Amino acid sequence: MERSAGSSRRSRRSRPLLGGAVAVLAAGALSVTGLAGSAQAADINVAKNAGFENGLTGWTCSANSGTTVSSPVHGGTAALKATPSGQDNARCAQSVAVKPGSTYTLSSWVQGGYAYLGASGTGTTDVSTWTPGSTGWTQLRTSFTTGPSTTSVTVYTHGWYGQAAYLADDVEVVGPDGGGGTDQPGPAVPGAPAGLTVGTTTSSSVALSWNTVSGATGYTVYRDGAKATTTTGTSATVGQLAADTAYQFSVSATNAAGESVKSATVSGRTAKSDTPGPSTSVPKHAVTGYWQNFNNGAAVQKLSDVPAAYDIIAVSFADAxxxxGAVTFNLDSAGLNGYTVAQFKTDIKAKQAAGKNIIISVGGEKGTVSVNSDASANAFSDSLYALIQEYGFNGVDIDLENGLNSTYMTKALRSLSAKAGSGLVITMAPQTIDMQSTSGEYFKTALNIKDILTVVNMQYYNSGSMLGCDGKVYSQGSVDFLTALACIQLEGGLAPSQVGLGVPASTRGAGSGYVAPSVVNAALDCLAKGTSCGSFKPSKTYPDIRGAMTWSTNWDATAGNAWSGAVGPHVHGLP
Structure with a gap:
């Protein structure tokens, strides 16, 4: 969110659909990272020179964009480094032999700038997945099925035009031998995971984490000797547990060769069911508004001035x-015409008595909070809980626009939930680029905390053009932009009740992307009822869509509360 009027948080280039490199599949089916099935024991890696140990042998890179480097590497002694230009996306590809009518798991470790991984010529639906970039190695993963007469498929990586170089290593195309064999040694059964530790517990769940096992592609978590869940990461939360009950947990590592022996067993006890927490009354369809704790030219408000149309009021912002990882809150009394802390606390209680939820937002355009370690995650959780106790906030909003680590933010929010109780409201306000793929850190965080997440109000503004769930490009400022991008979240794993449409309250509330309230209402009708759609129409309706969000209540007031006056009643009148 923005602290200054009309300023754009980040310059974004429109990303047209080129060369089949899309973040989502056509016809609304997401190419979701990490959801591919486990390989069979007889499967092999049909990619050749998959670790680039023999230079670029077997690979062809466009415009001489690729080379091999000795550092950094994910495995072995070499990795691919490919550098896009203004007219070239640094595509490196090879043709692999495949068996007709067979399923293959495609994966690669990537680092650096925008990185895409895909397969074309499959004979069925071509696939791709991507990440907007990372400073460490990140695994991209998808899967495809070959057609009845398909004997070869092109697998590729590429970056994005004019963006930073990307690195790729340890490419795998795992499935039946298509006649070309493999030059990769077969995997060995991985060793047992070490370091299994119990983390945050609630009255119905226990969080676990463990050390990475070399060669493992997945992990199986056991509760009291029975299989509880599987994951591709090194943490998991086991839910649907009884309150105040001890359980025994162990974990095994898996890959194509088989499953390891189980780890040493640890004991975890769920919390008692009477854990106190803030009360909450978020309605089925809700309107969220950000209240500015600063004066940037919009109308200065007390909380008591915020219209009743707003169900969730996000106080903006907590300070680093x-x-x-730790945050605090400092009321800008001077900038808010002498608004005192005592009045602020009284207004919070009055709003809550009227059934509203007041939450503290962390981040914003200029936010510098970083949660990237166990220590900072604990500090984040502890400091937010202290603010909840001091001011009576109902929850927290995550609006970090300068990077987010899904592993540690998940730990922090689960820890906060365990302290505050089941009534905790958790909202998120990612930018559009953050929710284009389930491999993004924001999307992963949302899915990681799905059981305690209230709503994701993505910012459908200051964005430029983006891909919809049908693989087509949509420009901001339209019904199609709102609905086609919301579809990515709805089909990517979030419940409809966890998806909201975030828009500016007026033309002065953002640098670009303002839409009239009538457009917001039409998009909500399209998603909830299948009416008032533009050229994009979802394959099904989502009657439980949560609602809408705006930046900000102050800019809304500046425009005579036209936004909340029109959108509020419409949201509350949804089925």
Whole structure:
């Protein structure tokens, strides 16, 4: 969110649909990273020179964009480094022999700038997945099925035009031998995971984490000797447990060769069911508004001035401290015409008595809070809980626009939930680029905390053009932009009740992307009822869509509360 009027948080280039490199599949089916099935024991990696140990042998890179480097590498002694230009996306590809009518798991470790991984010529639906870039190695993963007469498929990586170089290593195309064999040694059964630890517990769940096992592609978690869940990461939360009950947990590592022996067993006990927490009354369809704790030219408000149309009011923003991850809150009394802390606390209670939820937002355009370690995750959780106790906030909003680590933000929010109780409201306000793929850190965080997440109000503005769930490009400022991008979240794993449409309250509330309230209402009708759609129409309706969000209540007031006056009643009148 923005602290200054009309300023754009980040310059974004429109990303047209080129060369089949899309973040989602056509016809609304997401190419979701990490959801591919486990390989069979007889499967092999049909990619050749998959670790680039023999230079670029077997690979062809466009415009001489690729080379091999000795550092950094994910495995072995070499990795691919490909550098896009303004007219070239640095596509490196090879043709692999495949068996007709067979399923293959495609994966690669990537690092650096925008990185795409895909397969074309499959004979069925071509696939791709991507990441907007990372400073460490990130695994991209998808799967495809070959057609009845398909004997070869092109697998490729590429970056994005004019963006930073990307690195790729340890490419795998795992499935039946298509006649070309493999030059990769067969995997060995991985060793048992070490370091299994119990983390945050609630009255119905226990969070677990463990160390990475070399060669493992997945992990199986056991509760009291029975299989509880599987994951591709090194943490998991086991839910649907009884309150105040002890359980025994162990974990095994898996890959194409088989499953390891189980780890040493640890004991975890769920919390008692009477854990106190803030009360909450978020309605089925809700309107969220950001209240500005600063004066940037919009109408200055007390909380008591915020219209009743708003069900969730996000106080913007918490401030970073000198302790990594920790936040505090400082009411800008001088900038808010002498609004005192005592009045602020009284207004919070009055709004809550009227059934509203007041939450503290962390981040914003200028937010510098970083949660990237166990220590900072604990500091984040502890400091937010202290603010909840001091001011009576109902929850927290995550609006970090300068990077987010899904592993540690998940730990922080689960820890906060365990302290505050089941009534905690958790909202998120990612930018459009953050929710284009389930491999993004924001999307992964939302899915990781799905059982305690209230709503994701993505910012459908300051964006430029983006891909919809049908693989087509849509420009901001239209019904199609709102509905086709919301579809990515709805089909990517979030419940309809966890999806909201975030828009500016007026033309002055953002640098670009303002839409009239009538457009917001039409998009909500399209998603909830299948009416008032533009050229994009979802394959099904989502009557439980949560609602809408705006930046900000102050800019809304500046425009005579036209936004909340039109959108509020419409949201509350949804089925």
């Amino acid at each position: 401290t000198s302790t990594p």
